[in-house]
Amino acid sequence: MPKTTAALPRRATLAAMAALATPGLICPALAQNEANWPNAPVRFIGIFPPGGGTDIMTRLWCQKMSELTSQQFVIENRAGAGGNVGTEAIARAAPDGYTIGLASVGALAIAPTLYARLPFDPNRDFSYISGMYQLPNLLVINNDVPARTVPELIALLRANPGRYAYASSGSGTTVHLSGEMFKYLANLDILHVPYRGGAPAHIDLLGGRVHMIFDNIPQALLLAREGKVRALAVTGAARSPQAPDIPTMAEFLPGFEITSWGGVMGPAGIPPAIIARINALTRQALESPDLIRRLAENGGTPWYTSAEEFIRFRAANEAGFASLIRASGARVE
Structure with a gap:
């Protein structure tokens, strides 16, 4: 019996359905779309207010990624x-x-020990993609504090227990834990005052309402x-x-x-091809001379990792901070 024109679409439909049910037959097309990521603007969630050190680093990376992908x-x-x-979020x-968004040492390596409950699970809720930068913190003090060296500051604080305060960009940040390590190693009694980011903390530092901060180096060094x-x-x-x-x-x-460190991550379940694509682009971005130079100007060092290396690093970093938190008695305020 000759084929009818009506039978052909039906058979084509059945073939398409079979392809959907057969692993590997339609996946290459999907994988090709994933490998061409991004085909639309990308939303990057920065987890701190504008103007701080982490925000500066984030914007430098996003600018370079926009150049590489021709997407916003x-x-x-x-x-x-x-x-x-x-x-x-x-x-x-x-x-x-x-x-x-930004994978941060504070939320992913410090908070799991510092907070009794978190609205996310670092081991379950994220797709880790790559490291982005590392940078130290810088201890700066208000100009009216009568100390010009760390030993002088320690002597002043020991002579005046409870009279001086250090600011942080929020509980659970490396800014906070740097202050707690200072208290613990030098045996000091100083008050912790947390803020919603480094920028508002600096305002009160300049105004003399707090006396010191261990902030990420870019903004602190500029001041x-x-x-x-x-x-x-x-x-x-x-x-x-x-x-x-x-x-x-x-x-x-x-x-x-x-x-301090920052990286790139997304929610759990991002397709592996997209993770690989973002990771490869991040490596390309972090190897570009202009981004290396701009990170260095702000006190940062490019920090590329594979996705697997990032997962292992985060877990080890969490274990290290857990020891400090327990030894120092650091707490959320």
Whole structure:
């Protein structure tokens, strides 16, 4: 019996249905679309307010990614609770690769121990993509504080227990934990005052309402160079190339080392092809001389990792901070 024109569409439909039910037959087309990510603007959730060190680093990466992909990377700042508010927003986004955000040491390596409950699970709720940057914190003090070195500051604080306060960009940040490590290693009694980001903390520091902060180096170093605050030490393992004249905290308190980091992540369930695509583009971005230079100008170091390396690093970093939190008695305020 000859084929009819009506039978052909029906058979084509059946073939298409069979393809949907057969692994691998339609997946290559989907994978090709995923490998061409992005085909539309990308929303990037920044978890701290505009103007702070993490926001500066985030914007530099997004600008380079826009150049590489010819698509807009639109930053949406969702601040609060030391980065936990924005991190929750990332976890709740659609896993299509078009909403990603900042993976932060505070929310992912510090908060799991510091907070009794979190609205997300770092081990379950995210697709980890790549590291982005690392940078030390910088201890700066109000110009009216009568100390010019870390030993002088320690002596002043010991002579005046409870009279001085240090600011942070929020509980559970490396800014907070740097202050707690300072208190613990130097045996000090100083008050922690958390803010919703580094920018508002600096306003009160300049106004004398708080006396010191261990902030991410970009904004703190800028204020110090302008003479608005006094820089005493960096928290990294070595002196910063951007400020080689400023000593490390470990030069006065052996064992003092805290480095802030940020990376790229999205909600759990992003297709592996998209994760691989974002990771590859991130590597390309972080190897570009202009981005390396601009990160360095702001005190940062490019930090590329594979997705698997990022997962392992986060878990190990969480374990390290857990020991500090328990030893120091740090708590949410």
